[in-house]
Amino acid sequence: MTAHHQRPFDEPDGARVIPLRPDEPAPVPDSTFASADGPSGPSERNPVERALASGLSFLRRRVTGEYEVDEFGFDPDLNSSVLLPIARALYERWFRVELTGLENVPAKGGALLVANHSGTVPLDGIMLSVATHDHLDRPLRLLGADLVYQVPVLAHLARKAGHTLACPADAARLLAKDELVGVFPEGFKGIGKPYTERYKLQRFGRGGFVETALRADVPIIPCAIVGAEEIYPKIADLKPLARLLGLPYFPVTPTFPLLGAAGLVPLPSKWLIRFGEPMTFPEHGPEAADDPMTVFNLTDHVREVVQQMLYETLLRRGHPFL
């Protein structure tokens, strides 16, 4: 399980899916380009020219609207050229994310990734998207709270990044299209919990994710994300202000709102993401989704697996910031 433990920087395959990005040609070493077209022979033009050309062709596509979106509004072109590169900088330099158990995620076919949720601001979802895109070559389709889809800008960026509303219909539709779907069953209870309760899983919703997986007959991939708890340690909650703004909580962290905008910078914790072995339930058919007792039991089971993985991964990490 722990053998497959590697830094994203060192993984040669990682270069394969990194597009030639217009906005940051400098930090991309030449080896990226070499491995990108290694087998097919080196390009005539130098990397900067190529990056520029691909940047221009990207801009041309954007200006003319020459790109496709799926029925959920997923815009792979924008996602891999703009949204993910921004997130990747955080992923690689700031949180230094390490992945284990990548082999547990199926390379194709529908699967439901079930992860813990933490960090006050849902950066864990974004980092998980970078991980599956760069290292599994699969876009992650997250199921998000409806609050996300009410907030201007965030609403359409979330859709363009491939995510959708957490409802059974959307989840079933994505799984039927053989997508890798990610869900955080704890919801706001998980992401908004105080720092003192870090790494303690909250209630796993109402087990809707188990029903969805049973109906769609797809495996559940348990996933433990360690590191997100420390990015914005929530030490208090300004409830009246939260109610006023229509938010589930208004966090107070050691730096926010004390330092103002500077307090919005996440602390540079060290992240480990571990994918567990796929859980299938061959003894339960799709009809088991209508049996609440089975669903409760399976939900508890998945929750215990994720909690166990969390503790193990937390021990492996050691110091939260080194």
Place this chain on the structure above:
Amino acid sequence: MPSTAARVVLVTGVSRFLGARVANTLQADPGIERVIGVDTVPPTTPLGRTEFVRVDIRTPGIAKVISSAGVDTVVHLSLVTGQAGPRARAKELNVIGTMQLLAACQRSPDTRRLVVRSSAAVYGSSPRDPAVFTEEDQAVEAPAHGYAKDTAEVERYVRGLTRRRSDLTVSVLRFANFLGPGVDSPVTRYLTMPVVPTVLGFDPRLQFVHPDDGVEVLRRMTLEDHPGCFNVAGDGVLLLSQALRRAGRPHLPVPAPSISAFGGLGRRFTGSPAFSPELLRWLMYGRVLDTSRLAAELSWTPKYGSEEAFAEFVSGLGGRGAPPHRPAAGGGRD
């Protein structure tokens, strides 16, 4: 009751775009003995052998037309989507007109089939909707305004009739927004504004249906028995920003509270529509339909996807006084 071919067909709303096109298609079918078109105003285009009867479907006169001609198939297309005229009048036409028509259908022993043009507006638009609507989905926030509310009420009355006359074959078609050459609707008027205002921070997913496809679906529904409720939309999805870029239309993101004022300005100076609440919600949250039930029922898919319907609309814009634009960038796509 065994299924028999439509012989006498009544088309409501025949003086308007969709009604005229459907009547023209039906009257070309030799299997249909008579096509009777009704509307409150005379048709502007020749209808061929379609017999025009000027009758207001809000009055009992419609019942006389149906019983005296022995109408067996009623194609109800006269829902008013536009904002032409005061809102109360549109509601009268939509709701009271439908009630009278359905009452006449229920009474007439000859009626066997009813085809109702409804709208995807019944699903509403909200951030809590599923990404794709199937026919079973209910609006999370029931439409409380205008046309969408009318449509929901019309569908309720149609369900009532279906319960009372179980021998009737009733097809309800929930169309996405029509878009193509010749279409005039709040959406086309919005898209042809000199500068198209969009809601700041929102980029809705939109779907369109080409009138050719809409007419074909209505023709099949009129000639064959396909009971039930069906979504009708072109395949694929366009984002509003993407559509406007493809059309080369200048657009301006405007904060949501001020967009209605912007629409009001548009009405004052350019004859563009004020934004109805449902149009505004559509411009924020969009709407996408699952059309697999229709495809399975008819073994048919629309000729034009949403992108093609939009491209057709853009290429048909030509000389409508719209600002100069490039030919549709997506025109040659498949």
